[in-house]
Amino acid sequence: MSEAYQVIARRWRPKQFDEIVGQEHIVRTLKNAILKSRIAHAYLFVGPRGTGKTSTARIFAKALNAEGGPSITPDDNSRTAKDIMAGNCMDVIEIDGASNNSVDQVRDLREDCQYAPAQCKFKIYIIDEVHMLTAAAFNALLKTLEEPPAHVKFIFATTEAAKLLPTIVSRCQRFEFRPIPDELICSRLGEIALAEKITVEPEALQAIARLANGGMRDAQSILDQLISFCGEKISESDVMDVYGLASADTVRGLAKSLAAADYPAIMAAVDSLVGDGGDFFRVLSDLAGFAREALIDSIKNGGTSRLLGREMRTESILRIQEALHEGSGAVQRGLSERANFEIALFKAVEAGRSRAIDEVIRELSAVADSLPESEAEKKTP
Numbered sequence: 001m002s003e004a005y006q007v008i009a010r011r012w013r014p015k016q017f018d019e020i021v022g023q024e025h026i027v028r029t030l031k032n033a034i035l036k037s038r039i040a041h042a043y044l045f046v047g048p049r050g051t052g053k054t055s056t057a058r059i060f061a062k063a064l065n066a067e068g069g070p071s072i073t074p075d076d077n078s079r080t081a082k083d084i085m086a087g088n089c090m091d092v093i094e095i096d097g098a099s100n101n102s103v104d105q106v107r108d109l110r111e112d113c114q115y116a117p118a119q120c121k122f123k124i125y126i127i128d129e130v131h132m133l134t135a136a137a138f139n140a141l142l143k144t145l146e147e148p149p150a151h152v153k154f155i156f157a158t159t160e161a162a163k164l165l166p167t168i169v170s171r172c173q174r175f176e177f178r179p180i181p182d183e184l185i186c187s188r189l190g191e192i193a194l195a196e197k198i199t200v201e202p203e204a205l206q207a208i209a210r211l212a213n214g215g216m217r218d219a220q221s222i223l224d225q226l227i228s229f230c231g232e233k234i235s236e237s238d239v240m241d242v243y244g245l246a247s248a249d250t251v252r253g254l255a256k257s258l259a260a261a262d263y264p265a266i267m268a269a270v271d272s273l274v275g276d277g278g279d280f281f282r283v284l285s286d287l288a289g290f291a292r293e294a295l296i297d298s299i300k301n302g303g304t305s306r307l308l309g310r311e312m313r314t315e316s317i318l319r320i321q322e323a324l325h326e327g328s329g330a331v332q333r334g335l336s337e338r339a340n341f342e343i344a345l346f347k348a349v350e351a352g353r354s355r356a357i358d359e360v361i362r363e364l365s366a367v368a369d370s371l372p373e374s375e376a377e378k379k380t381p
Contacts, residue, residue, distance in 0.1 A: 008227075009220040012192055014055050015076055015085060017063070021188050021216055022180035023052055029175070030060055031072045039064065040173045042145055042154040044130075046161040047177025050215025053157040054094075056177075057126045058085055060155065061092045065120035080120060091120040097129040097158075103136040110144045113152045123152050130156040131163035138165050145171050179214025182206065188216065189223055193234075198227055203236035207245055210286070244279035251286045254345075255294075256309035258287070258320060261349050270342055280341040284328040287348075291321040312352065319351035 014020045017027045033039050043060075045053040062084045066074035074081050083089035095109070109125065117123040127133075133141075145154060145168065156172060158164065186205040193200045200223075208226070212219035222243075223234075230238045240247060246254075250269065257265040273283060291308075298305035298314040305312055327344020331337055 007221070008192060008196075008224040009217050012220060013085075014052065014059060016074075017059055017072060020052050020056055020059070022184045023056065023177055026056065026175045026177065030056070030063075034063055034070045034072050039070070039153070041148050041152070042172040043156065044161070044164075044169060044172035044174045045155065045157040045177060046174060047159070048179055048214055049159055050212070050217030050219075051177040051180060052216065053177055054126070054128055057155040057157060058092075061089075061122075061124045061126065061153075064122050064124065064153065065089075065091065069121070089120065091117040091122065092124045092126065094126045094128065097127050097132040103134065103140050106133070106137040106140045110140065113144055113149055117151055121151070124155065125152070126155045126157070128157045129159070130168075131158045131160045135165070138168055142167055142171075180216050181214075182209035185209040185212055185214075185216060185219045189219055192220070192223065196227070198232055198234065200234045201236055204234050204239050207236055207239040207243075211239070211243055211245065211282075240276070244277045244282065246273060246276075246278055246283045246286060251283065251290055254283075255287055255290045258345060258348050259308035259310055259312060259352055261353060263346075263349075266345055266349070267342075270338070270345070274338060280337050281328055281331050284324050284331060284341070284344060288321055288324040288328070291317055291324060295321060316352045316354075319354065320348045323348040323351040 017031060020027050043057075045057060047053055062074045062081050063072055064070045065080055065084065067078050067080065076082070076085075080089065084092045087094055093112075113123070113125075115123075144152075148154065154172075156168075161169070161174075186202070186209050189200070189205050189208060193205075204226075208219055208222050211222055222239075226234050226238060226242060229242055236247070239245060250272075254266065254269045257269065272278075273280070294305045294307040294312070295314065295317045297307050298312070298317055303314050305314075305317065308317070324344060327340065327347060330340040330344060
C-alpha cells in the first residue's frame with residue numbers, strides 16, 4: 001500500500017524559529033526569553049488564521065523541552081522533538097478549545113497540572129481557539145493560570161481576542177501575529193515550488209497571495225490545489241479560472257470605468273465576469289484595494305490623483321472606496337449576488353460624482369470673495 005499523501009501545508013510547516021515567515025518580532029522576543037531565562041508561565045498568541053500561531057507554539061514548546069535546553073535551535077532529530085511536532089508528546093498537550101470548553105474538562109486539566117512531566121522538563125498546554133471556552137471554564141482556570149506549578153507553561157492561541165476575559169489576558173504575555181505581506185508569501189511559495197519541481201508564473205504567485213489574504217497556510221493550500229489542477233506548470237490564468245479571480249488589468253479597467261461613469265463599459269465588464277465565473281466579492285475587494293492606491297496617491301500629490309484614468313480629488317476617491325466597502329457586505333448577504341454587485345458599482349459611480357456640501361460652500365465663498373464690491377457696498381461706512 002502506498003504511503004498516504006501529506007499536503008504541502010503540513011509538509012512545509014516550520015520546524016525552527018528561523019523558518020517562521022513574517023513574524024520576526026515574535027521570533028526575536030521568544031528567542032531572547034529563552035537565552036535570558038525569562039520564560040513566562042503563560043503566553044497568548046493572537047492573530048488571523050494561517051499566520052503561524054500553532055506552529056510557533058509547537059516550536060516554542062520544542063525549544064523549551066530540548067535536550068540539554070531550553071535551546072533556540074533544538075535538534076529536530078531527537079525523539080522528543082519529533083513527538084512534539086507530531087503532537088504525540090505526553091508532556092506537550094494540545095487542546096482544541098472549541099470541543100473541550102466545559103468547566104469539568106478545565107478542572108481535569110487543573111488537576112493534571114499538579115503532576116510532574118513524564119519525559120520533558122516542562123509540561124506545556126497549548127490551547128487553540130481559546131476564546132471558545134465558556135465563562136465558567138475560564139474562571140476555573142484563573143487561579144492555576146495566575147500561580148501555576150513551576151513545571152507548567154500555558155500557550156493560548158486565538159483569532160478573536162476580544163472574546164477573552166480581561167482577567168485571562170492580564171495574566172498572559174500577549175503576542176500579535178500579523179497578516180503576512182504578499183511579497184513574503186510569494187517568496188515562500190516560490191521556494192516550495194522550486195523544491196517540488198513546479199513552474200509557477202510570478203503573476204500566479206501574486207494572485208495566490210491576494211487570495212490568501214495574509215495567511216501562509218491558506219496560500220499553501222491554494223498552491224496544493226492548483227498543482228492537482230494544473231500539473232507541473234501554473235499560470236495566472238489557471239488561478240483565475242479555478243478561483244474566479246479578475247485579472248489586475250480587468251480590475252484596473254473597471255475602476256477607470258467607475259471613475260468615468262461609463263455605464264456601458266461597466267455592464268460589459270459585469271457580463272464578462274459572469275461568463276468567467278468571477279467571484280463578485282473578491283472583485284469588489286480588489287476594486288477597493290485599487291481605490292486605496294489612488295487615495296494614497298492623491299494624498300501624496302496634494303489632493304488629486306490620476307490613477308483612476310482622470311483627475312480626481314481625495315474626497316471623491318474616498319467616497320468611491322466607502323461605497324465599494326458597503327457593497328461587499330451586501331454581495332455576501334444578499335439574495336442575488338449579481339444584482340447587489342451591480343448596485344454597488346452604480347453607487348460607487350454616483351459617490352464619485354457627488355460633491356461634499358462643505359466643498360461646494362468653500363468654492364462659492366471663494367467665488368464671492370473674488371467678486372468686485374458694488375458701489376452701494378463701497379459707500380457703506
